[in-house]
Amino acid sequence: MVCYPTFGGSGVVATELGKALAQQGHEVHFITYDQPVRLGSFRPNVFYHEVRIAQYPLFDYPPYELVLASKMVEVVRQQNLDLLHVHYAIPHASSAYMAKRILAEEGRHLPVVTTLHGTDITLLGKDPGFEPVISFAINQSDAVTAVSTSLRSDTYKLFGINKDIEVVPNFICPAHFQGLKGQDRAQFIAPGEQLLCHISNFRPVKRVNDVIATFARLSERIPAKLLMIGDGPDRSAAERTARELGVAEQVFFLGKLKNPLEALAITDLFLLPSESESFGLAALEAMACGVPVVATEAGGLPEVIRHGVSGMLAPVGDVTMMAEHAEFLLDPAHHEKFRGQAKDRAATFAIDRVLPEYLRIYNQVLSPETVD
Numbered sequence: 001m002v003c004y005p006t007f008g009g010s011g012v013v014a015t016e017l018g019k020a021l022a023q024q025g026h027e028v029h030f031i032t033y034d035q036p037v038r039l040g041s042f043r044p045n046v047f048y049h050e051v052r053i054a055q056y057p058l059f060d061y062p063p064y065e066l067v068l069a070s071k072m073v074e075v076v077r078q079q080n081l082d083l084l085h086v087h088y089a090i091p092h093a094s095s096a097y098m099a100k101r102i103l104a105e106e107g108r109h110l111p112v113v114t115t116l117h118g119t120d121i122t123l124l125g126k127d128p129g130f131e132p133v134i135s136f137a138i139n140q141s142d143a144v145t146a147v148s149t150s151l152r153s154d155t156y157k158l159f160g161i162n163k164d165i166e167v168v169p170n171f172i173c174p175a176h177f178q179g180l181k182g183q184d185r186a187q188f189i190a191p192g193e194q195l196l197c198h199i200s201n202f203r204p205v206k207r208v209n210d211v212i213a214t215f216a217r218l219s220e221r222i223p224a225k226l227l228m229i230g231d232g233p234d235r236s237a238a239e240r241t242a243r244e245l246g247v248a249e250q251v252f253f254l255g256k257l258k259n260p261l262e263a264l265a266i267t268d269l270f271l272l273p274s275e276s277e278s279f280g281l282a283a284l285e286a287m288a289c290g291v292p293v294v295a296t297e298a299g300g301l302p303e304v305i306r307h308g309v310s311g312m313l314a315p316v317g318d319v320t321m322m323a324e325h326a327e328f329l330l331d332p333a334h335h336e337k338f339r340g341q342a343k344d345r346a347a348t349f350a351i352d353r354v355l356p357e358y359l360r361i362y363n364q365v366l367s368p369e370t371v372d
């Protein structure tokens with residue numbers, strides 16, 4: 001399993017998939033530059049290999065992808081791995097291609113499965129500096145999956161892809177949500193107030209200012225507080241917007257949390273007004289906690305959030321409509337119904353539906369007909 005170890009959804013998906021495979025008896029080796037955030041404590045069949053880059057004065061830009069490719073080769077040789085599953089095209093798929101070629105020289109076939117997660121396609125894909133490498137790495141993978149139908153079609157639109165891309169949606173592990181104990185709500189809200197939540201990496205694509213603007217409109221109508229979880233380039237701007245809109249006292253910027261589920265468990269509504277979103281794993285996790293979602297109609301979000309069922313959708317930037325949706329969903333006349341529906345919808349993304357799909361793909365690339 002090759003992934004980013006950080007708080008992003010692609011790392012979470014890779015980690016949870018690896019843990020589930022290990023539980024079934026497969027040996028899973030994580031290759032990345034830091035311990036994946038959700039890996040937790042040690043467990044049978046799970047191994048972590050750290051990619052370390054030596055600092056040389058010559059390197060203005062440390063060549064992570066080369067060190068990663070070398071580490072892949074080393075781990076495949078030493079652990080006798082059957083395949084690599086790389087999450088995020090850049091640079092994981094291109095490093096995997098290099099590792100594959102090196103190993104082919106010694107007569108070893110190493111199938112590579114690439115899972116596309118979103119920003120590798122929708123943001124980096126628009127950068128001509130990356131396009132040839134992304135297209136090549138995807139085309140050279142033995143199997144390619146995308147986390148939503150929307151991402152699949154964006155990939156075909158943006159790149160010269162001649163491979164089948166299978167849609168395997170992201171998932172939740174129901175066990176993480178059963179008996180989940182949240183924080184004490186009274187730390188954040190007074191009786192009668194509603195608690196809203198947003199989780200992201202605060203990059204421009206997340207439109208965190210729209211979260212604040214939506215909340216400011218809503219809080220004119222109902223008493224509420226907002227938890228802002230995560231960190232990134234637009235955090236200061238969002239804090240400024242909260243002050244300008246007069247809601248700074250009601251908005252708590254908590255920074256990055258290792259276990260955001262504890263916050264979701266005490267939340268009444270989740271806001272995700274992204275410009276583009278291939279899937280929206282945070283929204284799915286909110287729904288699994290019984291939290292309805294107000295989001296945009298962007299990308300794969302409508303595939304996850306059923307409008308009028310598990311939440312409500314609005315056009316990108318329409319903070320007035322999002323505030324109206326929020327007010328509707330929080331209305332005691334509807335809120336409990338939407339809570340239940342959000343949970344039911346999330347249950348359709350349980351890992352036991354998705355794991356067989358990945359196993360089928362692994363078996364497919366391991367079957368002799370695919371050996372070149």
Ligand code: GMT
Pocket residue numbers: 007008009010011013088116117118119122147170201203205276277278279280281282
């Ligand atoms: O949202 C991000 O910028 C982080 C990025 C990542 O690599 O984790 O998230 C992408 O992958 C997630 C897991 O598949 C998806 O749930 C997110 O929707 C997707 N983000 C975007 O498309 C913006």
